[in-house]
Amino acid sequence: MLGMWEKMSLIWLQVGQCGNQIGQEWWQILSSNIAEADRYPYFSRDGLINAICVDTEPKVIRKLRQQVKRGYFRDANIIVGQRGRGNNWAYGYQGISTSGEKNLLDRTMEAFRKEVERRDCYSGTVILHSLCGGTGSGMGSRLCEEIRDTYPAGYILSVTAAPHEAGDSPLQHYNSLLCLAWIQRFCDGVLLFQNDEVMKRAASLTEKKSFTASGLQPSVSLTSMNTHIASCLAGLLCPVYSLKTRSSVSVGLEPWELIRSLCPISTMKFLHTSQVCRRGSVSWDKVTSLAVQTVPRADPHGQLHHSLSVLAVARNSQDYSFLLSQDSVLTKLRQAYRCVTWNPSPIHCWTDPQNILDPSCHSHSLTVCANHSSAADLMSGVLTKARRMYDAGAYLHWYRRYGCEDDHFQMSFDALNSVVDEYRGLGVP
Incomplete structure (x- = not known):
């Protein structure tokens, strides 16, 4: 049975401070809430996490290893340097020539090769990184390129955090430009999270309405933002009943079915994600209305946004009530996301009778991912x-x-x- 569970397993690659901090929240959700039978697309046969953690400085990875419970990282998969990359894409992409740091890329690819060999069938990679920092943008770009060249048959799904529009670094526009171009070329799909939008969502979810002295940005912790991104990932990528075998075994198809459903055209692969989770008795129509409130309606020039395709993942503890409301929910999503008329099947839906985001009580969660023109x-x-x-x-x-x-x-x-x-x-x- 373990052999079958391993057949479609994937490799998680966490790069830079942002990628590893999001990874920390992701693995806490996964290791704490996922059923034992569903762990194996994400864990190796020996119980260790299918992740490689890379950073050019040790502080964030050291904290990650201390805080993630009920899951252990393979020592050889912790790739750490001693010098940062100065928020410079080129520095992260090219590396430096000192003997201790020069092999950071080689060490990562060697660890990656060994992880691939542990799989019965390597299906692809999910890479967590940012557009802004030198390691996340530069080394993240280089790793996408290397993995694509070395393992061309595997998928690459990028989970990317975009910097605040007001500015995280004077070099962020160059870094974002270069990194976006690289992941457009080498990745199959990009889950794009913009920090300003994530901050608003995290503030709403934690009911923090206070503002800084400028009155522009809500006071939200970085951990809350990372937790929101990880929650969206869990809503989309954790096993769902719809994609399990007849014997209810998860074979880890979720990331690749997401790409196949949402990215049918290679020139458009940037995805917008919205999520709502509610406890108690609440209608699915209400949950859907809340989810579509966060969808960008129009660009700065007033041109309405449209979607190439949309995926809705509904998780509700202890019942199958979503099936009774599915038609009205999908109709509302099709209208709110303005699906293009020329796509004959623009809406896809997955369901699961367990809500991994809030497993302790009766709850509903709806995670909606769209190939949406707001990426432009x-x-x-x-x-x-x-x-x-x-x-x-x-x-x-x-x-x-x-x-x-x-x-x-x-x-x-x-x-x-x-x-x-x-x-x-x-x-x-």
């Missing part, structure tokens, strides 16, 4: 700000010193402009 808003902003800096020659010497030349920037500008054009044309008849 983020990219358009990145393009505008990065182009302004690039034309002024700002900070370019910091990138050129690590081998990032004009060709890399021009390729990235062209790639993102193409993606923006594709998304802008979604609603055009």
